[in-house]
Amino acid sequence: MNTAAYSLPVLPENTDYDTGDEYYYGYRTNIRYDEKGNALFSYRPLTPEDFLEPEEGDVYMQGSLHVNDVIRLRSIFRHYLKNRENITVYCDIKIEWGIDGLPNPAPDISIIKDVKEPEKPRGTFYVPEEGVKPFFILEVVSPRYRNEDIDKKPVIYRKAGVSEYIIADPGLRDNEISYTVYGYRLIGSRYIKIHPDSRGRIYSQTVGVHIGPNQSKDRLVVYDGRTDEEILSDEERAEAESKARMLAEIRAEQEKQRADSAEEELRQLKAKLKALGSHT
Numbered sequence: 001m002n003t004a005a006y007s008l009p010v011l012p013e014n015t016d017y018d019t020g021d022e023y024y025y026g027y028r029t030n031i032r033y034d035e036k037g038n039a040l041f042s043y044r045p046l047t048p049e050d051f052l053e054p055e056e057g058d059v060y061m062q063g064s065l066h067v068n069d070v071i072r073l074r075s076i077f078r079h080y081l082k083n084r085e086n087i088t089v090y091c092d093i094k095i096e097w098g099i100d101g102l103p104n105p106a107p108d109i110s111i112i113k114d115v116k117e118p119e120k121p122r123g124t125f126y127v128p129e130e131g132v133k134p135f136f137i138l139e140v141v142s143p144r145y146r147n148e149d150i151d152k153k154p155v156i157y158r159k160a161g162v163s164e165y166i167i168a169d170p171g172l173r174d175n176e177i178s179y180t181v182y183g184y185r186l187i188g189s190r191y192i193k194i195h196p197d198s199r200g201r202i203y204s205q206t207v208g209v210h211i212g213p214n215q216s217k218d219r220l221v222v223y224d225g226r227t228d229e230e231i232l233s234d235e236e237r238a239e240a241e242s243k244a245r246m247l248a249e250i251r252a253e254q255e256k257q258r259a260d261s262a263e264e265e266l267r268q269l270k271a272k273l274k275a276l277g278s279h280t
Contacts, residue, residue, distance in 0.1 A: 006099070008124075013146050023043070023045050023046075023061070024045075024061065024144065025045065025046040025047060025048060025050070025051065025060065025061060025144055025145070026045075026046040026050075026058060026059045026061050027043045027044060027045055027059055028043070028044045028047055028050070028055060028059075028061040029041060029042075029043055029057055029059075030042045030043070030044060038192050041183075041224050044062065045059060046059075046060065048145060048147070048148055051105070051145050051148050051157070052104075052148055052152060052153075053103050053104055053105070054094055054105065056094070056108050056123045056124070059142075060142075060145075061144055062142045062144075062145075063142060063172075065170060065172065065177070066142045066170075069140045069168070069170070069220060070091060070092070070108045070109065070140055071091075072233045072235075072236075073108070073109050073138065073140070073220070073233075074089060074091040074109060075194070075233035075234045075235065076222050076231050076232070076233050077089045077109060077111065077207070077222070078223070079231065079232075079233070079234065079237070080207075080224070080231050081111070081207070086113055086114045086115070087111060087112075087113055088111070088112050088113075088115040088118040088237070089092075089109065089110075089111050089136035090107075090109070090110045090111075090112065090122075090125065090134075090159040091108050091109060091110075092107075092108060092110065093106060093107075093110065093122055093123065093124065093125050094106040094123065094124040094125065095107065095110060095124075095127065095133070095134060095160075096124055096125065096126045096127060096128075097127050097133070097160045098126070098127050098128035099159065099160065101150075102156060102159055102160060103156055105153060105156065107134070107137045107138070107139060108138060108139050108140050109135060109136075109137065109138040109139075110125075110134040110136070110137050110138075111135060111136040111137075111206075111207065112130075112132055112133065112134050112135065113132060113135060113201050114132050115130065115132060116131075117129065119218045127160075133160065133161065133162070134162050134164070135162065135163040135164065135206050136163065136164045136166070136204060136206045136207055137157055137162050137164070137165050137166070138157055138165075138166040138167075138168060138211070139153060139165075139166075139167055139168070140168045140169075140170070141168065141169040141170065141173055142190050143165060146169075149167060149169075150167060150182075151170070153165070154184055154191055157184075157191075158184070158186065158189075158190070158191040159163050161186065162186065163185065163186050163198050163209075164183065164184065164185050164186070164194075164204055164205070164206050165182065165183065165184045165191070165255070166181065166182070166183045166184075166202055166204065166211055167181065168211065169181070169182070170220075174209065177217070177218045178213075178217045178218070179200075179212070179213035179214075179217050179218070179220050180200065180213070180217075181196060181201065181202045181211055181212045181213065181220075182194075182196075182202070183196075183202040183204070183211075185205065196212065197210070197212075199212055200212045200213050200217075201223065203225065204225075207224040207225075208224075208226070209222050209223060209224060209225050209231065210222070210223040210225060210228070211223075
C-alpha cells in the first residue's frame with residue numbers, strides 16, 4: 001500500500017468567501033402557528049457549523065455543479081454495486097453516529113453494508129438503531145464549505161470509524177474547473193492519506209474503483225478497478241446506448257445503399273452484355 005504524503009489544499013487565512021449575503025451559506029425554515037392556526041414562516045441564516053449538524057429541510061447554497069456531480073455519482077455507484085449483496089448507496093442522508101460530542105453531517109455519498117430494510121425512506125440514518133455504519137463516504141467540495149469538507153470532516157469520519165473517506169474537489173475558481181481527488185483510509189484508529197496514482201486517481205479498496213479526474217481535469221470519473229473502464233451513470237449509459245443504436249442504423253443504411261448500388265450496377269452490366277450479344 002502506498003501511503004506517501006501529499007498536501008491537502010487549505011484556504012489562506014486572509015481569504016474571505018463571504019460576500020456579505022446574510023444567507024450566503026443557506027437558510028433554515030422555522031414554522032410557528034398563530035392563534036387561528038395560520039402558519040407563520042421565518043428563516044434563519046445557516047453557518048458553517050450547521051453544515052456539520054444539518055436538520056431536515058435545510059437549504060444549502062451548493063451550486064449546480066455540485067448537485068449534478070452528486071446525482072451522477074449516486075447513479076454510478078448504485079449501478080456498479082447493484083449486484084453486490086446487501087450494499088446500499090445513500091445520498092445526502094444525515095448520519096447520527098450516537099457518539100457524544102461528535103457532529104453528524106449528511107455526506108454527499110455514503111455506502112453501507114447490511115442495512116435492514118434498505119428501501120425504507122429515511123431522512124436520518126441512526127447508527128445505534130441500525131447496527132451498521134458507512135464504510136465509504138465521498139464528499140464533493142463546495143467552495144462555500146471547503147474547510148468543513150477538507151479539514152473538519154476527516155476528523156469526524158475517523159472518530160466515527162469510517163473505513164474510507166474520499167474528497168473530490170472541483171477546484172472551482174472564476175468558473176474554471178480542475179478536479180483533484182484526495183483520500184483517507186482507516187488503519188487502526190488513524191487515518192492514512194491515500195496517495196493518488198500517476199493519473200491523479202484514488203483507489204478505493206472497499207468499493208473496488210478508481211476515482212479521479214479525466215485527462216483535461218474538467219470532469220470527475222469513476223473507473224472499474226478490475227477492467228479500468230469508465231463506469232457510467234444511468235443517463236450517460238442511456239445516451240451511449242442511443243448513440244450506438246444511431247450509429248448501427250447509419251451503418252446498416254450505408255450497407256443497404258452500397259448493396260442497392262452494386263445490384264443496380266450489376267443489372268446495368270447484364271443489360272449491356274445482353275445488348276452486345278444481340279448484335280453478334
